[in-house]
Amino acid sequence: MQKKIKEEKEITEKAIEKQAEKEQKEKQKLIVVPGETIVSGMDYLAGEGCIREGKDIVAIKYGLATIENNLVKVIPLGGTYMPRVDNVVIGQVVDITFNGWIVDIFSPYQSFLPLAETTARPRQDISEYFDIGDILVMKVKAVQPRSVTLTAKEKGLGKVTSGLITRVSPVRVARIIGKKGSMIATIKEVTKTKIVVGQNGLIWIKGENAESELLAKEAIELVAENPLLDGLTEKVKEYLEKKVKK
Amino acid sequence: MAYTKRFDGRAFDETRPIKAELGVVENADGSALFAFGDTVAIAAVYGPRQLFPQHLQNPQKALLRFYYDMLSFSVKERKKPGPSRRSLEISDVATQALEPALMLEKFQNCVIDVYAQVLQANASTRTACINAASLALAQAGLPMKDLVVSVSVGKIGESLVVDLTKEEEDYQEGGKKAATDIAIAMLGKTKHISLLQLDGAIKPDELFKAIEMAKKAAESIYQAQIKTLKEISKKWV
Numbered sequence: 023m024q025k026k027i028k029e030e031k032e033i034t035e036k037a038i039e040k041q042a043e044k045e046q047k048e049k050q051k052l053i054v055v056p057g058e059t060i061v062s063g064m065d066y067l068a069g070e071g072c073i074r075e076g077k078d079i080v081a082i083k084y085g086l087a088t089i090e091n092n093l094v095k096v097i098p099l100g101g102t103y104m105p106r107v108d109n110v111v112i113g114q115v116v117d118i119t120f121n122g123w124i125v126d127i128f129s130p131y132q133s134f135l136p137l138a139e140t141t142a143r144p145r146q147d148i149s150e151y152f153d154i155g156d157i158l159v160m161k162v163k164a165v166q167p168r169s170v171t172l173t174a175k176e177k178g179l180g181k182v183t184s185g186l187i188t189r190v191s192p193v194r195v196a197r198i199i200g201k202k203g204s205m206i207a208t209i210k211e212v213t214k215t216k217i218v219v220g221q222n223g224l225i226w227i228k229g230e231n232a233e234s235e236l237l238a239k240e241a242i243e244l245v246a247e248n249p250l251l252d253g254l255t256e257k258v259k260e261y262l263e264k265k266v267k268k
Numbered sequence: 269m270a271y272t273k274r275f276d277g278r279a280f281d282e283t284r285p286i287k288a289e290l291g292v293v294e295n296a297d298g299s300a301l302f303a304f305g306d307t308v309a310i311a312a313v314y315g316p317r318q319l320f321p322q323h324l325q326n327p328q329k330a331l332l333r334f335y336y337d338m339l340s341f342s343v344k345e346r347k348k349p350g351p352s353r354r355s356l357e358i359s360d361v362a363t364q365a366l367e368p369a370l371m372l373e374k375f376q377n378c379v380i381d382v383y384a385q386v387l388q389a390n391a392s393t394r395t396a397c398i399n400a401a402s403l404a405l406a407q408a409g410l411p412m413k414d415l416v417v418s419v420s421v422g423k424i425g426e427s428l429v430v431d432l433t434k435e436e437e438d439y440q441e442g443g444k445k446a447a448t449d450i451a452i453a454m455l456g457k458t459k460h461i462s463l464l465q466l467d468g469a470i471k472p473d474e475l476f477k478a479i480e481m482a483k484k485a486a487e488s489i490y491q492a493q494i495k496t497l498k499e500i501s502k503k504w505v
Contacts, residue, residue: 055497056369056412057457071411082371082413084406084497100298101409102316130316130378167327168377193409 054081060094071096103129103192103222105170109162112220115152123152127222133170140174157182159218185228186235190246192223198245205255212262213238271425275435283431283485288496290407298408302400304431308387311400313408316378330375334363336397338386358394365398365453365463371411391434392420398453415493417486418453421478423470428478430485452482456490459483
């Protein structure tokens with residue numbers, strides 16, 4: 023009788039251990055290289071940055087592999103911005119056509135901002151609204167095979183007239199924003215600036231004075247340069263508060 | 269006199285010391301340095317970006333362009349900079365060597381430029397360039413099925429060797445050229461060959477032996493590439 027109880031206990035202990043091991047594996051962030059098998063087993067699902075090859079989930083990008091609820095993802099450590107609908111992006115006007123503007127948003131495809139997608143009224147010379155070299159905050163309206171259509175009709179979109187623009191790698195944008203915007207909220211709060219983060223890696227900082235803008239820029243660069251650090255939000259907060267006090 | 273001992277004292281199946289580094293060109297999307305002893309190459313990747321002139325665009329996949337060049341100070345006699353028959357050929361075969369690893373169909377109408385420069389040459393420059401390019405492409409965040417590894421093998425006198433130097437390439441026996449050099453590139457994991465160039469003479473069965481030697485050496489280079497990619501990230505922690 024006692025033996026049976028002992029056996030049962032052992033089985034449950036083993037199960038707990040297995041569960042803990044699985045959770046440990048899920049928490050771990052692994053650096054993977056293209057072609058590397060991340061996990062093997064049919065109960066995993068291949069997400070972004072990986073493919074299924076027979077039984078294995080194989081990485082196709084160099085980056086950090088995360089496993090969440092059996093969904094395997096690879097967050098790349100480098101790469102260019104690929105436009106997606108509804109992304110907020112910041113870009114520079116590079117050319118003017120009769121019905122809109124060609125904007126460089128640092129992506130492989132040319133993007134176009136039609137006149138109809140702005141609050142401007144058609145006039146003879148549309149360069150009165152946006153001229154070559156102007157920086158604009160826009161949203162991606164549509165992505166076609168060859169080109170990207172932008173819009174600047176909504177609130178908060180349009181020309182950047184003051185402040186500071188900085189550029190980081192687009193793969194770092196998610197980290198700069200943080201979980202539910204925690205990181206960017208911290209930077210905004212401590213430096214007392216307004217920040218718009220474009221998904222393409224361009225960031226617009228607007229503060230009361232140049233010092234606060236530069237401080238915010240410094241914090242953003244700190245986040246961008248340390249993609250593997252844990253608890254970054256706390257560290258950035260500490261760092262900024264120290265600087266502000268000075 | 270047969271070639272029984274290598275000029276630099278290496279074992280016949282041993283490569284020169286490998287050195288690899290990531291992110292050597294700051295403005296590139298991805299870059300790497302790769303060295304076999306004193307053969308040093310750097311590669312910089314730009315893109316995917318829009319391709320002009322437009323008639324070169326392929327609506328099904330991206331175009332991969334590889335530029336190979338030796339810097340003028342990389343060899344003893346000054347090398348005239350700019351493309352030559354030799355560099356154009358190497359650029360072409362290197363493109364074909366890298367293409368099977370890349371998932372080019374994900375970037376339609378685009379171009380991916382790879383600039384590979386030889387800083388210092390002591391034979392096997394194309395293999396060093398391909399290894400550097402493989403690392404640079406991975407760092408650029410491009411989707412790849414596998415890494416590409418490249419190594420040269422050859423027959424000096426009567427012995428098969430791995431990773432030839434210039435001295436070995438010019439080896440003579442009885443006043444006659446007695447060196448064969450074979451540049452091989454293959455996918456890291458599957459060891460599928462994507463480049464095989466042969467300069468000289470070799471018997472078929474010896475060629476197969478040489479390829480087997482290359483595969484063995486490629487494994488160690490593959491591990492070195494993986495180590496480089498994983499180590500750079502540790503710096504940030």
